[in-house]
Amino acid sequence: MPVSFDTVRKIALSLDSVEEGTSYGTPAFKVRGALFLRLREDDDTLVLRTTFEQRDELIAADPAMYFITDHYLNYEWVLVRLSQIHVDALRDLIRMAYRLAVTSKRKGQSSTRRRPR
DSSP states (O other): OOOOHHHHHHHHHTSTTEEEEEETTEEEEEETTEEEEEEOTTSSEEEEEOOHHHHHHHHHHOTTTEEOOGGGTTBSEEEEETTTOOHHHHHHHHHHHHHHHHHHHHHTOOTTOBOOO
């Protein structure tokens, strides 16, 4: 059963200090100003903060659910199809993205950390 964006919203807003806003004109969630999740324009794809290592593992494990576009190739984000993901896996991913945003905010890192060349 596909996960709705309302489910995404409930999970995200259950986390401490999360605020809903927009990013690129779509719903997004930030913690203390650091973006960790947004909905893409197609209404079926989430953009979630991750690490390069985690992203590579997710895509290798299930490329039908997890993917990137050329735009995200050098950034620590993964794309997730809501129509493919189970709510428990989604909850884990949102929590992971949240923790990464909190950590990057503490360290003063940019939310668009690029892959080293």
